[in-house]
Every structure is written in C-alpha cells, then in structure tokens.
Amino acid sequence: MICSPDGVVRKINPEAMRSLGLSPSTEGRTIERAKFDLIKEDGSPFTEEDCLVKSVMERGEAVRDAIIGKLAGGSGGTQWFHCNALPIVEPTGEISTVILYFNDISQRRNHELAAKADQRRFQLALRAARSVVCDWDLLTEEFWASESFETVFGSSPPSTMGLTEVPQYVVEEDRDRYQRQLLQALAQQDRRLQREFRFVRPEGGIGTLRSEFTIHYDDDGEPVRIIGSTIDVTELRQKEEKLASSEERLRIVTELSSDILWEMNPDTEVVWRAAEGVERLGLDPDLAPYSGGAWIDQVSPEDRERVVSSLSAALEGGADRWREEYRMQKADGSTLLVQDTAALIRDENGAVTRVVGAVRDITESRRLEDFLRNKQSLESLGKLTGGVAHDFNNMLMIIMGNTEILLDETDNPDVRELLDLIQSAARNGAELTSRLLSFARQQPLAPQRMNIAEQMEQIGKLIRHGLPEDITLSVTASEEDLFVEVDPSQLDNALVNLAMNARDAMPEGGLLTLEASSYRVELGALENVLAPGEYVRIAMTDSGSGMAPEIASRVFEPFFTTKARGDGTGLGLSMVYGFANQSGGHAFVETAPGEGTTVCIFLPKIEPIEGEAESRGTEYTFPRDSAAKILIVEDEGQVRRYVEKLFEAEGYSVLSASNGPDAMALLDRHDDVDLLFTDIVMPGGMNGLELAEKARHRLPGIKVIFSSGYASMRTLGDSFDPGRDMLLLKPYTRMELAKALKRVTCDPVCD
Secondary structure, three states, X not given: OEEOOOOEEEEOOHHHHHHHOOOHHHOOOEOOHHHOOEEEOOOOEOOHHHOHHHHHHHHOOOEEEEEEEEEOOOOOOEEEEEEEEEEEEOOOOOEEEEEEEEEEOHHHHHHHHHHHHHHHHXXXXXXXXXXXXXXXXXXXXXXXXXXXXXXHHOOOOOOEOOOOOOOOOEOHXXXXXXXXHHHHHHHOOOOEEEEEEEEEXXXXXXXXXXXXXXXXXXXXOOEEEEEEEEEEOHHHHHHHHHHHHHHHHHHHHHHHOOOEEEEEEOOOOEEEEOHHHHHHOOOOHHHOOEEOOHHHHHEOHHHHHHHHHHHHHHHHOOOOEEEXXXXXXXXXXXXXXXXXXXXXXXXXXXXXXXXXXXXXEOHHHHHHHHHHHHHHHHHHHHXXXXXXXXXXXXXXXHHHHHHHXXXXXXXXXXXXXXXXXXXXXXXXXXXXXXXXXXXXXOOXXXXXXXXXXXXXHHXXXXXXXXXXXXXXXXXXXXXXXXXXXXXXXXXXXXXXXXXXXXXXXXXXXXXXXXXXXXXXXXXXXXXXXXXXXXXXXXXXXXXXXXXXXXXXXXXXXXXXXXXXXXXXXXXXXXXXXXXXXHOOOEEEEXXXXXXXXXXXXXXXXXXXXXXXXXXXXXXXXXXXXXXXXXXXXOOOHHHHHXXXXXXXXXXXXXXXXXXXXXXXXXXXXXXXXXXXXXEOOOOOOOOHHHHHHHHHHHXXXXXXXXXXXXXXXXXXXXXXXXXXXXXXXXXXXXXXXHHHHHHHHOOHHHO
C-alpha cells in the first residue's frame, strides 16, 4: 500500500485489498481506521497515535516489525499482520511517500498465542497442584524449573546444580537415601527414577514429595540430561494414613466384634458383609462379602415377610434407624436368633443413599434371659416354699408327736390302726416337704452316701406330681443295696428334668419307666467315658416319638432345644449331663424316631457302710439321767409344749423360751443347764446359731441340739460342730429325738 504523507492511499495492490478487505475505490482517499477495528500486539485498541504513516512522518524514519491485528466479524477470530512502514525521501530531505508492507502471519501468531496460553495454564496448574517440572543438563549443570518451584519450595530455583549437591529443602534424615537412589539409578543406567522424600514446607512443617524423572544417556551410556516432575503429596499421604488407620480400626473391630457388619446401596441392592462375622456365626460363606437377595433367603420363612416389610417401610419412610429380630438358618441346618440394627443415611432431599448395619447373634443371650427368669422364679419359689415348709413341718410335728403319744397309751387295735394311718400320712407329708425343699433349694447340698434302692419310691412320688393321668409311671430297683455318693437334691432335679422331657414327648399319654440297677463296665466301648468298674445305672424310658440322630447328638448341648420359643431354656438335659459328670459318672441317650427314648445316668457304685443295715432297725431310747437340765427354745408354742412333755415324761428338768433373748435371760439365772435344744429360725433378733454361740460362751460345757424345718448342714456354718452338736430336721419322731439326745450326751460307743 503506497500512501502520501497525509495518509491518502495512492496505490494498493490486489493482495492488500483482499487481506485488508478493501476495494479499488479506496485509492485516492484517506482510510478511516475505525472501520478496520485494529488492535496492537498486546491486544489493546489501535489509536490515531499508533498510525504507521503518522509515526514515520513524526520520526522521519522507517517503522519496522510492528504487529497489528484486525478483528474479524462473527467468529472469524483475529487476523494478524507483520508490518513495515518505509519512507521515500526526496533529495531535499522531505518524505514524499510512505510504503506499507503487510505480511499475514495469522496462523503463526495464533499458534504462538495458543502456546503461550497453554504454557500459562500449565504453570497455573502446576502451581495449584504444587507440582514442579524441571530440566537438568548434567553436562553444563544448568538447571531449569517451572514457576511453581517457588510456590512449592518458597525460593527461586537454582540456575546450576551438580550431581553431588543435595537440595537444602530435603530433610536431613532423608538426604543420604535421596542421593543414594539417584547415584544408584545412574550406575545401573536406569531410564526412570521414582522416589519419595520429606521436605521442609515454606509455610512450616514437614511434607512429602514424589518425583518421577526420565534419564537420558549419550551413545557411550553416560547420563546427560534429567527431565521430570516433582509433586507435593503431603495431603494425599495424610489422607492415605487416615484411611489406612480407619481401615485398620474397622478390620480390628470386625475381627473382635461378634456382630456381622454390613452396608447396602439401596439403588443397586448390593450388600457388603464382613466375611469374619459370617464365618463366626456359622452362616453360608456365599453370603459374604457381596450378595443381594441371598441373605433374605436364609431368613426363616415365618419371619421373612415381616423383615422385608419392616425394612421397606423404613426405607420409604423418614426413619433414620431400623431394628428387627428374626431367625436364620445356619450352614449346618440349625437355627439362630439374630438382632439386626441399621442406620439409614439420607441426602438433603431425604432419599436413602446408604444403609449401614450390624447383625448380632442373640440366641444364647435370649435363652440365658429365659433361664435367668426361670431361675429367679425358682429362687422366689424356694423362699416361699421354705417359709411354708417351716410352718407346715411344725404342724406335722404336732400331728406326729401326739400320734406317737396316743399309740403308747392305747392297746385298742382299732384305735391303733387309725393312729397308724394318721402317722403314715403325716410321715408322707414330711417326706414330700423334704423333697420339695431339696428340689427348690438355692444352693447345692454336699454329696451324701445314699441307697438309690431306698429312694426310688420317694423319687417316684416326686415325679408323679408332674405327670398327667394318661401317663403310667413304673418305678423299680433290681437290688436292695445300690449305694452311691451324690447330692440328693441334684439327683432329684436331674430325674425330674428327664421326666418332664419324657412327658412332653408323650402328648397323648404313654408309659414312663424308671429303673435302677447295677452295671459293670468292662474294657470296651464305654471305657472312653467311664472307667471300668461297678456303677449304678438309672434309666428313664418313655414310649414317646423318639428323636432323629442329628437331634439326639445335640440334646446335651447347653441351650439346645427343639421346643417352641419361650417353652424351654434348653438347659434341662445339659444340667443332667453336668450332674452325672460331676458325680464321677456319665449320661447317655438311646433313641430312634417312633421308638421312644431312654436316658441313662451312670453313677459310681460304692460299698454300703458296715452295720448300716442293722442301724436302720435299731430302736433308740432316751438316756436315763434325771439330773440333766434341758433348755428348750422354740418360737412355735405347740411344738415347744410337745417337746417339753417328751422330755418331762422321761424325767428331765425342763426350761423353755420362745426366742433367743428370753433364753439368755434364763441362762443368766440357771448356770446348771446341761443341754440347749433350740430352733434355728426364730424372732427376737437372735437366731439359734447366735444363741448357741452365746450360750457356749456363758456355759462352756453345754451340749447343743439344733432343730429346723429347712436348714441343711451347709447353712449352719462355723457355729455347728458335727463332732459335738446335732441337727434334727422337723418333723422328727420321739425315737429320732432320743437318738439325737443320746449322741450328744454319750460317748460315740454308745451309738
């Protein structure tokens, strides 16, 4: 484009017209720059002062290498030109013409601008990510790093760096390893080098960096250049450590917890479950770690619909917690009771995004709760029975004692027959009371030598009370002497448990047989559980439905029961098994479906005490010592009067009191009392044991006979001396009283 000094276009070539969008009519006119929408190299608007012709005229010299952009309309972008303005100078020194050269550099310029923009974005990204790119020339030791170097390290990058130099920002403890890794990679001609190290952060504290470099070698294998990047991974490592710590805690909790931890996505219904919990509860291993509908298939059919409806209602409603109890089938086919508790996590719109929960096996705890409730009931029953038995035994004493007196005073056979009936009924009542007390007692009695053959009839009576009329009971003993050493109350308890199980197995009635016999164990099948020797075998057989082998193999397991929930604790047969083992024997079950069940208790047989059979028939009479003085302490007036009459009839001097304080008052006035005959449970703030202790302190040589309706040898404690004192259980007969009196007042040979 050729222009006059005042800017009038004299000549324009076709290429200029095309590039600048001009027409031939432009020649001879001044160009209106506003129509061109020009911008300078830095993007600012091209003004009147920036006109190239004007600049040449003002300077008097050429303007070279100007970059001018022309904004295109629409989305055409910017058209860039490289411009030179050359003056034509006349001999007079005046500028007559200005020639403008426009070279379209749009493609190159746009590429340069795009590259600069990309570089800027790259630098910003590096700075935001706390990442540094570097280029290290090992031959010249020149070092270049991106602008983000200062952001990460808080200082400008060094211009040079040698191989032996370790950056100051590397913490001192890591410097040897940092340098060793670099030199080792170069020695091995590794192409890549990755390492992590700690550094001092400019804002304070210690951070972690991860670097990845590419190492370039020359043809001789010498390293010449290292290019790569270093990124600050401090926050990433901290999050990983927190995540690892959280996962470790979850793993430990999962291993130690007895629960199954689970998580569900409601949208996909994919469920994660801790495999440890699934295995611990004995469930199907396929239920973990991921499964959907398989879980609900293991829920008992009776509970399945309720559980599904309950969870669906919680998901669709606004609840944030859900809890249900249901039964599940274990891998071995058995059933367990679980409690499923979950938290429903919702978004801001109330929709459930996750469900996190825990399944707990409550089978044993629920059975234990039932057992404890039953135990508490038995404890309450025991206390009630004890109180009733105390009063009832006192009544029986009056009946039995006065019947004895009447029997001694009459020879009329008809009257004696009636009195014998009364005496027998009272004696049966006393035996029944004793059995009930033994059965309901809270603490176990000490093992005692006993003859099973003699006890079978009374055991049968105890069992008979718990059986319906349509069950026939047969009780037999094959021999007269079947001596064992066991706890009588535990034996009663075991046999009653067996009888109640047999009753439940015969809902329509049947035959129940209780048989005791001798059994010799030889070397053979039983030697693994019973030592060879003589045993008493107590077998209870019912004609009920029997059991399948898989049920029979588990009947002695604690808490195992085939009864409906709430109908049993599953502890009855396990208690029988425990009693037999603690007594030195064993328990077995023989059964088959449709053929009834026999449970056998084997107890070690012992030899009878020499002379015991003869002693059972010995008649005892009161020692004749009219000089003896006896103090009777009994709160029940009728019983006290009866005992007074017995002793007075035998010629003894008798004092009596209704409680401990009154008895002590009598001892203060009478220091010649030879025997204290006292009840144990009495009003007045002093029981019989305390009274005996005080009496011995007052009269060291005094003899003591205790009487009680429900005390045992174990409950007497240190106040009772078996070699010196006697315990006489109510109701007692005159002969039993005479025997007790003879034992405490005579030398043992007298017995």
